[in-house]
Amino acid sequence: MMLTGSSFLQRSVTLLVLAVVVVVQAEDPYRFFNWNVTYGDISPLGVRQQGILINGQFPGPDLYSVTNDNLIINVYNNLDEPFLLSWNGVQQRKNSFEDGVYGTTCPIPPGKNFTYILQVKDQIGSFYYFPSLSFHKAAGGFGGIKILSRPRIPVPFPDPAGDLTVLIGDWFKTDHRQLKAKLDGGHKLPFPDGILINGHGPNDAYFTVEQGKTYRFRISNVGLQNTLNFRIQGHKMTLVEVEGTHTVQTIYESLDVHVGQSYSVLVTMDQAAQDFYVVASTRFTNKILTTTATLHYSNSNKAVSGPIPGGPTYQIDWSLNQARSIRTNLTASGPRPNPQGSYHYGLINITRTIKLASSADQVNGKQRYAVNSVSFVPADTPLKLADYFNIEGVFRVGSISVNPTGKNMYLDTSVMGADYRAFVEIVFENHESIVQSWHIDGYAFWVVGMDGGLWTPDSRKQYNLNDAISRSTTQVYPRSWTAIYMALDNVGMWNVRTEYWARQYLGQQFYLRVYTPVKSVRDEYPIPKNALLCGRAIGKSTIPL
Template identity: 55%
Template sequence: MAAGRVFTSSTFIRTLAFLLGINLVVAESPYQFFTWNITLGTISPMGVPQKAILINGDYPGPNINTTTNNNIVINVFNNLDDPFLFSWHGFQQRKNSWQDGMSGTNCPIMPGTNFTYKFQAKDQIGSYYYFPSLGMQKASGGFGGIRINSRMYIPVPYDQPEDDYTVLIGELYTQLYKALESRLDKGRGIGNPVGVHINGQTGKESTELFVMKPSKTYRYRICNIGIKVTLNFRIQGHNMLLVEMDGSHVVQNSYDSLDVHVGQCFSVLVTADKKPGAYQMMASTRFTKYDRSATGLIRYEGTKTPPSPDLPKAPVGWMWSLNQFESFEWNLTASAARPNPQGSYHYGSINITRTIKLHNSVGKVDGKNRYAINGKSFKESAVPLKLVEYYGIVDQYFKYDTIPDEPKTNDKSIVIEPIVIKAVYRDFVEIIFENPEKSVQSYHLDGYSFFAVGMGFGRWSEASRKGYNLVDAVSRHTIQVYPNSWSAIMLTFDNAGMWNLRSEVWERSYLGQQIYVSVISPARSLRDEYNMPESELLCGPFAKLPKPEPYT
């Protein structure tokens, strides 16, 4: 073989076919096409009409039901009076931050225009969701579930369920996103939610959400698509067998309730093995001084028996929740999106090249609330940071690494500016989230899954590593941080692009508790990152400029 030439398995197959005289046609992965119209409409989950963001007239929006490696094409028509973007929560978008749908990566879809998202469910399985990412639009709807099924020849560690149900839980605000943004811009908070919903229903009316056949087993994909609080989920009289979270198969344990923190998704198996009748699902707030809850009806097929009025209660205290986290383990013997054991990647034996500590804080700037990470509060750039970087004019808009890897926690000042950490491609890093406040925080990193290796009380120190799970910590994309506590994750920065790391508590993210991570491949090759799509929206000073030379 010639020196320096890459000889892939597909090259081998094509070459062998040529030598054997076989006319080989290699099929591309299937495409799925969607057309979504985004409008404002009226819903009444609390019994009072209110405005919400609808997709094709629906709240929540349609589910995306796809399979590993399928190509997704979604033509989005923005019929709102405001700019709009979708982001795909948990979708790793390998080599393709152009489709991430955050304000730091994409120009918005302007009112009366459309844009087509094109991406692939590359090497992923599991439960995810999509949502509107601009401003506080997420509080007003526009969200829906995403399920990525395993390919037919990839075994999963449980029998095929009778059916597969998506359960989206979150808070309800009666004020439209514009009013919430106005409150935050004036230095006020958004207040407490008026209620909680399950798939847009609160349970004020006994709406039947799901039907189960007696003795059959069903998969429920539960995602907290809310903006503020942890929700505890449970099903009256039934245990839940946890099988997957945030895209990873887990060791199967049974739970009578699950704390689902903001941005997290769990898959459970539920067997209809109780007395035929109706049963209530419940989602209720955790770690708050107020109580909000919602119910949704599950009915056994062929029966009209009403549910029992005796509803299960939520657990008390955050130590219960921490103990539940420590019970989660990665399933090391199950295949993931590819036919190899998930545990073949021994993350615990890789040397850490960089430790980044991120310390959240809140303070006043010009008399208004701002939230910060390591003393810096994120300020939106006039144009997407990804475009600025791609066109090579970073110095005109931001500076890299303006926050230290080791925060000065005794300095309470807050500086507002764009925040971009520059990461070395393929470095294996440790990120510590420190939360000195009294509320539970939740953090998400676009473009990646990470190993949630540990949590603890107080400040993190190097001695904290002795308690890390370096064997079977679950690979996931969102992690909670309990009050006056820390959480630790590990990951390899191997997905080139510009990626958003943010608080999932949306008013905190809106007021600055987010950063971007720039991961640049030194090779500047299509092997590592896709070129800017021909259809990419350009705005500001880039609107009339030619696109840079593509990678090769």
């Protein structure tokens, strides 16, 4: 039998995956993706600039899968600099080597390729991927991730007529290298130049629908710093899923989507046949940036008209109340055939409370950001590799406190230790005047409470211990707190970060080392045989002894 080039690649990668027999189970399907990463000319806001394309596309192609699928993603880096992709919200069960951030994964060198071997184990929902190095996120390279339920698992709504990806985010006309240079020089970013919908500026994106049918819109805020409000002229949105959790099906006229967050809504095309505005606009900013796309009824001969529908602007209470209204659908199945609420998180004893506070200051005359006074600086070797190969001097567990210290900001490669199977409470404290957005790789957590002012133990009295939403990204309002519960059931080295990308780049992040002394493939997979090695890990063997 003769194999084509594509078939030969798929066969070769399959053999590679099967060689690491503990990584995947043979009965789960494989999906193969070949992605070519290049620079290309784009002009989303009418100014020609260099963007990052995947297979010639900006944004990149959707990553489509079904629960438990094995995803074999061969990424060719044809940029002139190292490159990494990360998977926002995809949990990488027992496999932080594939997380795609510099603390866990060596960059793909220019002109080389790397094959990510992922499994969307026990996950459903809406997520996205993005480039995690060198402020590449400001140049593109992002795309949607759809994880559908297996056919035999009931979904709490009828199959929609279409499943549409909607990537919204703020955007700069300035080249990403210039933005990076500004940050490297110790300065803050300016205000963005505009908002994009699916890589398009005002009035350029287009969604074609059929009258009378219902569509699923998967909305992700892939921007750099701004909360956006999303709405569709003349239409209601029924929220059905948030970052892998089916929700109580609440109807909204508009929805706040904070940086890094993803939502699924159902929209029924129940209006007269014409075109309508799809709108995204900034929240909590003095200057309101707005962009529009077009919702086109296929039988319409009337162009979009009338004023662009307005949305909330500075109202924090409005957003807080909306956030509290988002709850888990306890009667719906998740990725497995059992109710999502069968895991009673509210009845589990907390083994540890961690409090995290952000801060902004200057260190050595340059702008920096910190968590519990520590502004993160990358090491010369990915932390996960240093941990796996027992390379000393790369990081120190406990280099960040589990509580705010009140000390002056300082630089360090901050790693917090945590025990496997602990059940922790994490309180994000925001003493600043901006909305924060936090993400934890490798995990979903329950957002049990949020409110203004200072958190105290008495704040637990208002926690939702019944049907809080489970997700991987949460907001913290100005001079407020947000509390989460999280089961530490995923061994590895996991990035905890702000989703405000300039702040992340300048230190508002750290790594959570979830550790067990028992070395078992039931808890954590060994290093992939095709893992790239860099820094002090060069020359090490990826073949287990």
